[in-house]
Amino acid sequence: xxxxxxxxxxxxxxxxxxDHAERVPSREPxxxxxxxxxxxxxxxxxLLRLVHNRLQLSVMLVNPLLFLLVLGxxxxxxxxxxxxxxxxxxxxxxxxxxxxxxxxxxAGVAIVRxxxxxFLRGVLVAPVGRGTILVGACLGGATAxxxxxxxxxxxxxxxxxxxxxxxxxxxxxELALIAFTMTVLSALVAVxxxxxxxxxxxxxxxxxxxxxxxxxxxxxxxLPGWLTALTLANPLSYAVDALRRTAALALPPDQAPAAxxxxxxxxxxxxxxxxxxxAGLLALTLAARRFARTG
Amino acid sequence: MTANxxxxxxxxxxxxxxxxxxxxxVHGLDLTVREGEMFGFLGPNGAGKSTTIAMLCTLLPPTGxxxxxxxxxxxxxxxxxxxxxxxxxxEPAVDRELTAEENLRLHAELYGVRRGELRSRSRTxxxxxxxxxxxxxxxxFSGGMRRRLELARSLLHRPRVLFLDExxxxxxxxxxxxxxxxxxxxxxxxxxxxxxxxxxxxxxxxDRLAVxxxxxxxxxxxxxQLKAEIGADVVHLRTADDAAAAATLRTEAGLDAVCGPDGxxxxxxxxxxxxxxxxxRLTVPVYSVTVTRPSLDDVFLxxxxxxIRDTGxxxxxxxxxTP
Numbered sequence: 262x263x264x265x266x267x268x269x270x271x272x273x274x275x276x277x278x279x280d281h282a283e284r285v286p287s288r289e290p291x292x293x294x295x296x297x298x299x300x301x302x303x304x305x306x307x308l309l310r311l312v313h314n315r316l317q318l319s320v321m322l323v324n325p326l327l328f329l330l331v332l333g334x335x336x337x338x339x340x341x342x343x344x345x346x347x348x349x350x351x352x353x354x355x356x357x358x359x360x361x362x363x364x365x366x367x368a369g370v371a372i373v374r375x376x377x378x379x380f381l382r383g384v385l386v387a388p389v390g391r392g393t394i395l396v397g398a399c400l401g402g403a404t405a406x407x408x409x410x411x412x413x414x415x416x417x418x419x420x421x422x423x424x425x426x427x428x429x430x431x432x433x434x435e436l437a438l439i440a441f442t443m444t445v446l447s448a449l450v451a452v453x454x455x456x457x458x459x460x461x462x463x464x465x466x467x468x469x470x471x472x473x474x475x476x477x478x479x480x481x482x483x484l485p486g487w488l489t490a491l492t493l494a495n496p497l498s499y500a501v502d503a504l505r506r507t508a509a510l511a512l513p514p515d516q517a518p519a520a521x522x523x524x525x526x527x528x529x530x531x532x533x534x535x536x537x538x539x540a541g542l543l544a545l546t547l548a549a550r551r552f553a554r555t556g
Numbered sequence: 557m558t559a560n561x562x563x564x565x566x567x568x569x570x571x572x573x574x575x576x577x578x579x580x581x582v583h584g585l586d587l588t589v590r591e592g593e594m595f596g597f598l599g600p601n602g603a604g605k606s607t608t609i610a611m612l613c614t615l616l617p618p619t620g621x622x623x624x625x626x627x628x629x630x631x632x633x634x635x636x637x638x639x640x641x642x643x644x645x646x647e648p649a650v651d652r653e654l655t656a657e658e659n660l661r662l663h664a665e666l667y668g669v670r671r672g673e674l675r676s677r678s679r680t681x682x683x684x685x686x687x688x689x690x691x692x693x694x695x696x697f698s699g700g701m702r703r704r705l706e707l708a709r710s711l712l713h714r715p716r717v718l719f720l721d722e723x724x725x726x727x728x729x730x731x732x733x734x735x736x737x738x739x740x741x742x743x744x745x746x747x748x749x750x751x752x753x754x755x756x757x758x759x760x761x762x763d764r765l766a767v768x769x770x771x772x773x774x775x776x777x778x779x780x781q782l783k784a785e786i787g788a789d790v791v792h793l794r795t796a797d798d799a800a801a802a803a804t805l806r807t808e809a810g811l812d813a814v815c816g817p818d819g820x821x822x823x824x825x826x827x828x829x830x831x832x833x834x835x836x837r838l839t840v841p842v843y844s845v846t847v848t849r850p851s852l853d854d855v856f857l858x859x860x861x862x863x864i865r866d867t868g869x870x871x872x873x874x875x876x877x878t879p
Contacts, residue, residue, distance in 0.1 A: 292635075295668045302665035306651065306658075313653050313693065383649025383709070386613050387666040388638040 307401025355477020368402025789827025
């Protein structure tokens with residue numbers, strides 16, 4: 262008899278969707294420790310999923326490795342000693358970014374999928390602030406992405422970069438910040454776009470141009486004007502620049518790469534990092550505000 | 557607090573409304589569910605059941621009216637409501653990539669269940685629901701096992717009110733039985749159960765029912781009351797001498813007894829209560845007495861114009877024949 266309910270098309274009135282929801286106050290007074298516990302467990306969930314999905318994890322490393330070992334080596338021999346040293350060394354920050362980018366943007370995919378699978382409703386009905394849920398998911402996604410970046414970072418020797426503990430630690434810290442910002446950006450898109458197909462189309466549309474225009478493959482100076490403008494407008498360019506200049510701290514000064522310049526002015530690495538962090542926090546605020554209205 | 561003959565309530569709505577643009581999905585709902593009661597919500601698809609549950613669970617703000625759940629207002633203090641309720645949605649809200657224990661732990665942390673209590677509580681619930689031997693990620697579980705885990709998840713923090721949206725749709729009989737045993741057990745702990753269902757035998761088990769149609773409550777009461785409202789029971793007697801028996805009942809008991817080819821039929825609002833009286837009056841030997849009550853299906857049909865069996869399908873059946 263009613264066994265067929267699940268396969269029957271859902272009439273529009275039976276399930277309210279996010280589009281119709283208005284703001285529900287969800288702030289819980291005095292529950293800061295409780296919110297921290299919730300962030301902790303949502304963070305832990307992302308890591309558990311990471312452990313459960315080791316295969317997917319290693320598959321995500323294939324592309325960055327291809328770029329580093331095949332594209333890097335190939336272009337190296339074609340260019341025959343590029344200015345500023347090894348092309349693989351030039352490419353390495355971009356490869357780090359690539360390794361972080363895929364899992365970080367996966368955090369948004371996770372939110373959309375959780376919504377579709379019904380998991381998100383179970384979390385939304387719990388006595389936890391909406392912002393807390395988002396922060397937990399983003400921190401978890403950022404940690405997973407940083408771990409991916411760390412694997413690539415361990416291969417710095419292949420790119421002709423000497424291992425200096427301080428430089429490696431700095432790079433790891435920058436990767437964590439970049440991962441956080443990218444995770445939040447994907448979460449921001451995910452709270453607006455609720456359909457998986459739409460979300461994935463958007464991602465695949467955005468990823469390649471953002472990477473090509475980030476200065477990961479070629480330096481900004483000497484490019485045609487329109488390409489320079491596009492590159493300077495891309496926030497990822499500053500991430501790549503910060504990583505490249507930090508990595509260069511491990512090199513003798515005469516091998517230092519050309520830094521990115523805005524109309525002749527070179528922004529300090531610290532500023533690049535701070536701006537990135539601020540962008541991440543802004544995106545998080547926007548995402549949390551929208552998410553608070555999710556039903 | 558004013559004295560209320562209904563006793564303390566777990567859910568009370570007054571004029572609860574929800575509209576989407578021009579279209580009203582729930583019209584001025586007035587519901588009162590007493591504490592510790594098992595309350596069934598019946599209605600065809602699209603009647604507004606899920607919308608009502610979403611409002612009571614604070615997932616959807618009402619357009620108008622008020623609702624109090626477990627002593628807290630869904631609009632003013634939604635976090636208090638959330639702390640005190642458990643919800644089983646139609647689609648299980650468990651993470652398929654995690655194990656049963658990992659899912660329960662995640663949920664316990666979200667509800668602030670003490671860690672010491674978590675272990676014993678989750679072990680008890682998993683055993684009660686027959687999941688204590690289940691291993692591996694939840695994605696490998698059967699639908700019935702997932703729904704049972706969902707129930708464990710929703711009870712972990714000892715909610716005062718448990719909402720279940722179609723808890724046993726599409727489940728195997730074993731899972732259904734396990735779930736119902738647990739729900740009955742909850743009443744001993746004064747947990748209020750608020751459920752929607754399409755199964756008449758499940759509606760029959762509720763203390764009280766409300767029939768919802770097009771966003772309005774069209775009938776409310778105990779299953780017995782609802783059935784009594786729409787019509788009389790039929791008492792069917794087979795005796796050694798049907799004609800004499802019918803005559804006796806008409807003249808001495810003043811009953812509207814009809815003698816037919818297959819026995820005597822008497823209609824009454826409460827057929828079961830009539831049986832001893834009938835037998836005491838009759839002097840002829842009685843072979844059998846059958847009381848036929850109107851079913852909840854009749855109640856549903858009466859109030860919504862549809863049988864409950866139709867409501868599982870919102871589209872016409874498959875057209876197997878091609879011209």
